[in-house]
Amino acid sequence: MALAVAEGGLEKKALNVVILDVRGRIDYADYVVVMAGRSDRQVQAIARGVEEHLGRALGREPLAVEGRGVGQWVLMDYGDVVVHVFHEDARGYYDLESFWLDAARVPLPAALTGAAREVDA
Secondary structure (H helix, E strand, O other), rough: HHHHHHHHHHOOOOOOEEEEEOOOOOOOEEEEEEEEEHHHHHHHHHHHHHHHHHHHOOOOOOOEEEEOOOOOOOEHHHHHOOEEEEEEEHHHHHHHHHHHHHEEOOOHHHHHHHHHHHHHH
């Protein structure tokens, strides 16, 4: 599911997508996915894209969504996977990845990262 989240975000040109394997480190999720957008509008579009992609691909809807209307930080809870979509300025300020420096980073498949580069080109 975390890879599907990343794919949904990358379809909307999310920046710096990181999947953290936090199993055994926190009790509320197995994976945390962090990504960013360049503007409030893009952050909102990324969050919508993730939600739509997971609905189509996996038939999953979020248990809860916070911050959708503001566009600085959208938090999406899918149970096993928690998604943080930040405005790139807010992401640097909160630096969530530093909470789990020892957590394994799940590599994104080349098909996803290649698709993101092709879109940016």
